[in-house]
Amino acid sequence: MAERCFLIVNPTSGGYSRQKIAEVVNSLERGGKAPELLLTRCAADAGLFARRICTEEAAPFIVVGGGDGTINGVLNGLAPGKATLAILPLGTANVLAKELGIRSLEEAIRRITGGEARTMAVGLLEAQGEKRYFSLMAGIGVDGAVVEDVRLGEKRVVGKGAYLLAAMRRLAAWDREPLRIRADGREVECHSAVICNGARYGGDFVLAPTADIFTPGFQVVCIRGGTRRTYARLALDLFRGRVPSGPGITTFPARLLEISTAKAVQVDGDYVGRGPLRIVVVENFVRVLA
Numbered sequence: 001m002a003e004r005c006f007l008i009v010n011p012t013s014g015g016y017s018r019q020k021i022a023e024v025v026n027s028l029e030r031g032g033k034a035p036e037l038l039l040t041r042c043a044a045d046a047g048l049f050a051r052r053i054c055t056e057e058a059a060p061f062i063v064v065g066g067g068d069g070t071i072n073g074v075l076n077g078l079a080p081g082k083a084t085l086a087i088l089p090l091g092t093a094n095v096l097a098k099e100l101g102i103r104s105l106e107e108a109i110r111r112i113t114g115g116e117a118r119t120m121a122v123g124l125l126e127a128q129g130e131k132r133y134f135s136l137m138a139g140i141g142v143d144g145a146v147v148e149d150v151r152l153g154e155k156r157v158v159g160k161g162a163y164l165l166a167a168m169r170r171l172a173a174w175d176r177e178p179l180r181i182r183a184d185g186r187e188v189e190c191h192s193a194v195i196c197n198g199a200r201y202g203g204d205f206v207l208a209p210t211a212d213i214f215t216p217g218f219q220v221v222c223i224r225g226g227t228r229r230t231y232a233r234l235a236l237d238l239f240r241g242r243v244p245s246g247p248g249i250t251t252f253p254a255r256l257l258e259i260s261t262a263k264a265v266q267v268d269g270d271y272v273g274r275g276p277l278r279i280v281v282v283e284n285f286v287r288v289l290a
């Protein structure tokens, strides 16, 4: 009998088309799956669908069609340790798909029909009584503020260029306040930090090469000093395919972070609010076809 699988798809994501989904459904059926297509109607649906599936199924298999925002929505509806996920990269940046080495729909389908399930650890961010899981990273400070400023209309027209436009708006309204972090009990002062669960950032840019979604624990990239020049150098390094380093940038491993400053926060590319906050590792959260 064909294996039941749930296909949660965001029809507003950057790379979506009806034809692609029809082809994916056909390929899955040929590969012995019985896909049930669930199209989101709003941002909240991805999590609501995942929650309902995890309530009704003992060991659900969920394929997420969309970008990192939709994947994050699904993650936040999952029951920890219960589901197996597969990714169809239909978003704009598709960072998690790149972490998994999935660069085409054909590759994604190969993983769905014949991939190996590996256990992924995620981060859990707690702020003002709210909880949010993330698979890739949480950014506090400048990148949180840039993501807060990204306009969806611009993202639909210029894709990733919307982040550049938002960054330029931020440069004009620069925040100088320091960021205070307690990382595994050690005090660190910087200007911004990216808590990396995966190596990549914003697409194919490698920010924390030793971070790995299959190895529990974060790599914390701290940007000290807080001058626009340090960030310009960091961006240049990323664009040139170099791992950012040098004065003002430090990276260290951690599993528990407490941040007392009220700076803007993004997780997996979506703005979520402001600190203070706490971030912990959640092991064995979900299996992912890799």
Ligand SMILES: Nc1ncnc2c1ncn2[C@@H]1O[C@H](COP(=O)(O)OP(=O)(O)OP(=O)(O)O)[C@@H](O)[C@H]1O
Pocket: 010, 011, 012, 013, 014, 015, 040, 041, 042, 043, 044, 046, 065, 066, 067, 068, 069, 070, 071, 073, 090, 091, 092, 093, 094, 095, 269, 270
């Ligand atoms: N039906 C919908 N209508 C409006 N927004 C949606 C809908 N479904 C999901 N969303 C939200 O749209 C946002 C962007 O979607 P998604 O991440 O899938 O694509 P993207 O922005 O093109 O790609 P990426 O995140 O990889 O850059 C997400 O935050 C998601 O929660």
